[in-house]
Amino acid sequence: MASGTDNAPQARPVSAKVVVSGGFGVGKTTFVSAVSEIAPLRTEAKMTSAASEVDDGTLVASKTSTTVAMDFGKITVDQGLVLYVFGTPGQDRFGFMWNDITAGALGALILVDTRRLDECFNAIDFFEQRNVPFIIGLNQFDGAPHHDTEDIREALDLPKYVPIIRTDARSSDGALDTLVQLLSHILTTLAQNATPVAAAAPAPVAAPEPQRAAPVVTNDMRSAAMSALAAERGQ
Amino acid sequence: MGNDDDTELMDSGSFMRPYLLTGGRTRSDAGELAVEAMVAVSAGAPMPSQKELAQIYDLCQTPNSIAEISAKCSMPLGVARVLVADLWGDGTLEVLETTRSDDIAIVRRLLDGIRNR
Numbered sequence A: 001m002a003s004g005t006d007n008a009p010q011a012r013p014v015s016a017k018v019v020v021s022g023g024f025g026v027g028k029t030t031f032v033s034a035v036s037e038i039a040p041l042r043t044e045a046k047m048t049s050a051a052s053e054v055d056d057g058t059l060v061a062s063k064t065s066t067t068v069a070m071d072f073g074k075i076t077v078d079q080g081l082v083l084y085v086f087g088t089p090g091q092d093r094f095g096f097m098w099n100d101i102t103a104g105a106l107g108a109l110i111l112v113d114t115r116r117l118d119e120c121f122n123a124i125d126f127f128e129q130r131n132v133p134f135i136i137g138l139n140q141f142d143g144a145p146h147h148d149t150e151d152i153r154e155a156l157d158l159p160k161y162v163p164i165i166r167t168d169a170r171s172s173d174g175a176l177d178t179l180v181q182l183l184s185h186i187l188t189t190l191a192q193n194a195t196p197v198a199a200a201a202p203a204p205v206a207a208p209e210p211q212r213a214a215p216v217v218t219n220d221m222r223s224a225a226m227s228a229l230a231a232e233r234g235q
Numbered sequence B: 001m002g003n004d005d006d007t008e009l010m011d012s013g014s015f016m017r018p019y020l021l022t023g024g025r026t027r028s029d030a031g032e033l034a035v036e037a038m039v040a041v042s043a044g045a046p047m048p049s050q051k052e053l054a055q056i057y058d059l060c061q062t063p064n065s066i067a068e069i070s071a072k073c074s075m076p077l078g079v080a081r082v083l084v085a086d087l088w089g090d091g092t093l094e095v096l097e098t099t100r101s102d103d104i105a106i107v108r109r110l111l112d113g114i115r116n117r
Helices: A028-035 A047-052 A096-102 A114-129 A149-156 A172-193 A219-234 B051-059 B066-072 B077-089 B104-115
Strands: A014-022 A041-043 A061-063 A070-078 A081-087 A107-112 A134-139 A164-167 B014-016 B038-041 B093-095
Touching: A014 A028, A014 A096, A014 A114, A014 A172, A014 B104, A028 A070, A028 A081, A028 A107, A028 A172, A041 B066, A070 B066, A070 B104, A081 B104, A096 A114, A107 A114, A107 A172, A114 A134, A114 A149, A134 A149, A134 A172, A149 A164, A164 A172, A172 B104, B038 B077, B051 B066, B051 B077, B066 B077, B077 B093
Parallel strands: A014 A081, A014 A107, A107 A134, A134 A164
Antiparallel strands: A041 A070, A061 B014, A070 A081, B038 B093
């Protein structure tokens, strides 16, 4: 380990958390698997086996309703520090779980499928509104059209300080590299916020344009931009 | 979607009403714990008698997060959180430190550690 093994007693690691978000089927689970040192775990997925043991009458077996599953992985950085990587449930109607997963997170990776750009709008809005530092990871899908990252920045109406990178969620090296880029961005954001200017609103300072106290970009605006991109692509 | 990447919905045969384990509570009096909060058995704490609590006690001989406890003990996150908070409240478990989201030193340490993998 390069650093940080000081005052880190083995028995009491400190835990930190980052979030992987994005639309349904964009590769969140694949990404979590690629970076995790353990087989990714899934909460709320094993209710059936739990129920099969229930026969003592104190617990009432009943027909299930749907259950939300959430995947997460773990990286032991050193003996005293553990990083958890949580995937958000990929469907909007499970948004109620997002607050829980995101509370206290250092930052987020929003995975994007360039064929379905609109599916990441909600995630972008969510993290923008909560001032959670995030980067955009363009997951490389076979056969997906290749867009210039700046065109995508425009379509998503993202400020220059938000990194947009290409990633391959299937490869462990690629995914770890993406995680490194996320952590670098978090570090940059924190360092900038730590300067005296940051007292009022913790908005990252990088672009010359006026600070955005609140996100002014709406999904409608993003949709319009995306339609423009699609039209351009169709030519 | 044709992608099997996110199996979000689990439709299964039957299961117990999860919050029976917590007496219907969705919160513990001991307080709210983050999903990534790690807990471990306190030195000398006796094993609880209730099966699910004993399961958590066994697992937490080494530190585990609430999310891991939920997954490994096959109990919903909300239930694991309440039971763990109860065990914390009565001194069976200790809660380890979680990082503040603005802790630059921790982010630097994560960055160095993961970069050098």
